[in-house]
Amino acid sequence: MPERRVVVASKVGLHARPAAMLARTAAEQSVKVTIRKEGGQPVEAASVLGLMTLGAMHGDEVVLTAEGEGAETALEAVAALIATDLDAS
Amino acid sequence: MSGTRLSGVGVSPGRASGPVVRVAEPLPEPPATPAPADQAAEAARIRPAAELVAERLRERAAAADGEARAVLETTAAMAADPALIAQSEQLVAARALPAARAVHEAAAGFATALEAAGGYLAERVRDVHDVRDRLVAELLGLTPPGVPELTGPSVLVARDLAPADTAGLDPAKVLALVTEEGGPTSHTAILARALGIPAVVACRGLLALDAVDGLVVDGEAGTVEVVAGPVAVLAATAGDEPTWSGEGRTSDGRRVKLLANVGSAEDAAAGAAAGAEGVGLFRTEFCYLSATAEPSVAAQRVAYAEVLAPFAGRPVVVRTLDAGADKPLAFLNTEVEPNPALGVRGLRLSRAAVGVLDRQLEAVAAAAEDSGADVSVMAPMVSTAEEAAWFADRARAAGVARVGVMIEVPAAALSAREVLAAVDFVSLGTNDLAQYVFAADRQVGGVAELNDPWQPALLRLVALVGAAATELGRPMGVCGEAAADPALACVLVGLGATSLSMNAAALPRVGARLAATSLDQCQDAARAATAAGDRGTARTAVRAVLG
Incomplete structure (x- = not known):
């Protein structure tokens, strides 16, 4: 299954506003994207609640997975967002 | 029902009236039965x-x-x-x-x-x-809890207001806040002062009134009057936002620094924009609250410098970490305590985790240099002169030139002379001092009247500290909510306060009031307030003195 590893750039981690922005982008993709911390349970990237329970902080590495047609594009879009400091904008 | 008058605790001055909008109560837990047919x-x-x-x-x-x-x-x-x-x-x-x-x-x-x-x-x-x-x-099919969308200027009535209730509130449409519960340091009180609208909290009997059309709210007297039928919309501010010179002074020229309380870079920017002469209380907890591990010295240094930046060349008092069992931090491993307000918190926790304090002091000293602000530090929850001296030694060793402590524990107030001898200044945290003097939890609405900063017993304790500070020639600041009440601010100056620190929004009112009051009047007001038998009499007597 296509996978992507990316480090969280947002200073506040993946909660509050950054989580909402990420969830929106994930929901726009043609395939379902999941996200997990190394060794943790995967959650749906389109779920802002799921993202918050993930507890991913600034500097944590997260693993993204997606499957099917358009998986690479979806991973690319979601990974790019995680690698941006979403709280700075 | 018309003419019914209720009284509570006035926490934000001004008089306003208008139609009532009731904030809906929390929902009951939905039942697990009956099972749906389909x-x-x-x-x-x-x-x-x-x-x-x-x-x-x-x-x-x-x-x-x-x-x-x-x-x-x-x-x-x-x-x-x-x-x-x-x-x-x-x-x-x-x-x-x-x-x-x-x-x-x-x-x-x-x-x-x-x-x-x-x-x-x-x-x-x-x-x-x-x-x-x-x-x-x-x-x-029920009304969602919280503040309904306001269609026009309204007086909001609630059991209590939480930050989430008021996040989307349109301040232009809120005339006044009245709550059945809550106290002088509740979110309602802080919000009302930030918006410059009157508020009355701990107004018992409020929710038992039904079908109230309108209310007249007096945030100074702490009273609420029921009006039947259409009620005139009267906004408290009505364009009379007072102006002040930006330099705190009594009418006869006694300098009283007017400072802002800040807890983030945004607050600091707002404080500077509002004309604060500096910062009397910089709460550093924000830097730690979202952290699962202790933030590095480098990270703290950057975060503090951002807050200090707008105040280059001006005084800023940084309060060291005020954590404890009620504000737990993951990396400090605090234990659950039966009485968190009386437990290992503030400086007590710093003494148990000295490394955390030393690293914070190092970061503060570095950030002070980066920003060019005139930085002092002070410790929270100090009870004895020995603790004050311990903190002063540590802070000075870390390179901070000016060191003070908070006076929020009655024991520290009673030892003001000895505490002051160990440090450069003190700052009164009237919110916690009231809680400890009256043995009344700040967060419990049922004891809100005891936490009213107009209580003469609290003011007498402030007088004790003020007398010691004046005698020793050391500055005494006040950084509790009391400083944001213009009349009480005059009383505090009369009791010996040399600086007042508050929510930035309160600065113009306090500055204007002080500029219209002489030091003599402040001292008369202080005598009247401390001699009063109860908080109501104290208010009335001070109003008579200040006119």
Whole structure:
């Protein structure tokens, strides 16, 4: 299954506003994207609640997975967002 | 009913009147029975309800801006959360639950997971509950809890107000706040002062009144009067926002520095914009609250320098970490205590975790140099002169030139002379000092009257500290909510305060009032307030002196 590893750039981690922005982008993709911390349970990237329970902080590495047609594009879009400091904008 | 008069604790001055809007009460827990006759149809109700709730929140977000907008957008995203909807639908199918109950339980799962994730997530749990309540209300056909959308200028009436209730509030439409519970340091009081509108809290009997058309609110006297029929809309500020020179002074020229209380870079920018002469209380907790590990010295240095930057060349008092069992930090391993307010908190915790304090002091000293602000540090929850001396040694060793302590424990006030001899200045935290003098929890509405900063017993204790400070020629600041009340600010100056630190929004009022009052009048007001038998008499007597 296509996978992507990316480090969280947002200073506040993946909660509050950054989580909402990420969830929106994930929901726009043609395939379902999941996200997990190394060794943790995967959650749906389109779920802002799921993202918050993930507890991913600034500097944590997260693993993204997606499957099917358009998986690479979806991973690319979601990974790019995680690698941006979403709280700075 | 007309003419009925209730009294509570006035926490933000001014007089306003207008139609009443009642903030809806929390919803009861939705029952798990009866099982729906058609589970598929019941489950199918959830998604449209969620989308409707999310759409309403998005509309409100579009009409708001800044922080309020971000909060509402996030809440909207939670309401339409695919995982929440999917789990709720599954619960209807798997356990034959009514839709509202299923949403309630699915949300509880997320809330539990957030609670388990760590200390700072408590606020997010509140957001989950807020979304849950909106969905449940929609499914049950009830009024969602919280502040309804205001169609015109209104007096808001509530049991108590939480930050989440007021995040999307349009300040231009709120004339006054009145709550049945809450105290002088509650969110309601702080919000009202920030908005410059009158507020009365701990107004017993308020919610028992039914079908009230309008209210007249007097935030100075702490009274609320019921008006039947159409009520005239009267806004307290009515364009009379006072102006002040930007330099705190009595009418006869006694300097009193007027400073801002800040807890973030945004607060600091707001404080500087409001004309604060400096910062009398910089709460450093923000730097730690979202951290699972202690932030590095380098990270703290950057965070502090951002707050200090707008005050280059001006005084800033940095309070060292005020954590403890009621404000737990994941990396400090604090134990659960039966009485957190009386436990290992503030400086007591710093003495148990000296490394954390030393690293913070190092970061503060470095940030002071980076920013060019004139930085002092002070310790919270100091009880004895020995503790004060211990802290002063540590801070000076870290390179901070000017060191003080908070006076918020009665023992420290009673030892003011000895405490002052060990440090360069003291700052009175009147909120906690009141809580400890009256043995009255700040967060309990039922004891709010005891926490009223107009209580003569509290003011007598302030007088004791003021006398010691004046005698030793050391500065005494006040950084509690009391300093934001213009009349009380004059009393505090009369009691010996040399600086007053408050929410930035309160500065113009306090500055203007002080500029119109002589030091003699302040001292007369102080004598009248401390001689009074009760808080009501103290207020009346001070009003008579100040005119």
